[in-house]
Amino acid sequence: MTQHYMLLTGASRGIGHATVKLFLEKGWRVLTVSRQPFSEECRWPSARESHIQADLADLTQIDKLVAEVRERLDGAALHALVNNAGISPKGPGGTRLGVIASDALTWTTVLNVNLVSIALLARALLPELEAAKGSIVNVTSIAGSRVHPFAGVAYAASKAGLSALTREIAHEFGPHGVRANAIAPGEIATSILSLGTDQLVEATVPMKRLGTPREVAETIHFLCSETSAYINGAEIHINGGQHV
Numbered sequence: 371m372t373q374h375y376m377l378l379t380g381a382s383r384g385i386g387h388a389t390v391k392l393f394l395e396k397g398w399r400v401l402t403v404s405r406q407p408f409s410e411e412c413r414w415p416s417a418r419e420s421h422i423q424a425d426l427a428d429l430t431q432i433d434k435l436v437a438e439v440r441e442r443l444d445g446a447a448l449h450a451l452v453n454n455a456g457i458s459p460k461g462p463g464g465t466r467l468g469v470i471a472s473d474a475l476t477w478t479t480v481l482n483v484n485l486v487s488i489a490l491l492a493r494a495l496l497p498e499l500e501a502a503k504g505s506i507v508n509v510t511s512i513a514g515s516r517v518h519p520f521a522g523v524a525y526a527a528s529k530a531g532l533s534a535l536t537r538e539i540a541h542e543f544g545p546h547g548v549r550a551n552a553i554a555p556g557e558i559a560t561s562i563l564s565l566g567t568d569q570l571v572e573a574t575v576p577m578k579r580l581g582t583p584r585e586v587a588e589t590i591h592f593l594c595s596e597t598s599a600y601i602n603g604a605e606i607h608i609n610g611g612q613h614v
């Protein structure tokens with residue numbers, strides 16, 4: 371069987387960490403990206419060699435990052451690009467950053483990490499993805515389609531933009547044999563969650579519980595596998611019914 375490769379951004383914690391674990395169990399080789407050099411929290415035998423350090427807020431680093439990915443692939447094709455890294459900045463004391471509270475730097479940083487860097491990565495890695503008839507999975511959010519009590523305006527707008535970007539990539543890369551889909555998590559048990567989430571879950575989630583990072587990882591794996599071969603341009607809600 372051909373060795374499958376995945377590039378996963380934001381692998382060091384939460385959903386990304388669970389995704390690494392699941393794909394390794396399925397026999398994939400995983401290349402990871404985050405700002406920290408290497409995470410002790412997300413350690414596996416080849417973790418150190420598989421990690422590339424880059425700050426996706428700085429778009430001038432994308433070319434260098436892509437060159438490093440190419441070097442690690444060493445001519446192999448890329449079966450999956452999973453754009454999971456994301457930031458959701460808060461104000462003093464964890465307050466929500468609405469329109470009035472969000473300055474230009476907040477907007478630029480959030481949009482670069484959560485949206486623009488993803489378009490640039492997908493564009494640069496199209497040849498490697500095309501060679502594998504690969505799959506792109508973008509991690510959006512329930513906050514991209516409704517006002518959320520904790521996520522700020524820049525985060526919400528970036529995730530709405532990422533839904534649109536996913537459609538655009540599906541349309542443009544489809545003829546190249548590359549699929550693009552999004553997953554939109556609701557309240558998943560990770561460090562990104564705010565105080566008050568328990569009450570929010572009780573009030574708005576029909577299943578009355580948080581989702582687990584593993585449940586999200588399973589959906590990402592489905593979208594990167596042959597089982598989903600004709601799914602392109604979709605956005606799957608993973609939120610226990612919160613969107614209804």
Ligand SMILES: NC(=O)c1ccc[n+]([C@@H]2O[C@H](COP(=O)([O-])OP(=O)(O)OC[C@H]3O[C@@H](n4cnc5c(N)ncnc54)[C@H](OP(=O)(O)O)[C@@H]3O)[C@@H](O)[C@H]2O)c1
Nearest residue numbers: 380381382383384385404405406426455456511558560562
């Ligand atoms: N948890 C939820 O309930 C939930 C709900 C909806 C959507 N989501 C989305 O799911 C994704 C993962 O969320 P999570 O809760 O697992 O987040 P998390 O625990 O905060 O992890 C975020 C990951 O992104 C990396 N990252 C952050 N800024 C980066 C940058 N500038 N450049 C490169 N890497 C960066 C972090 O690593 P470093 O710190 O080392 O850079 C970390 O690995 C995000 O896109 C988030 O918006 C989560």
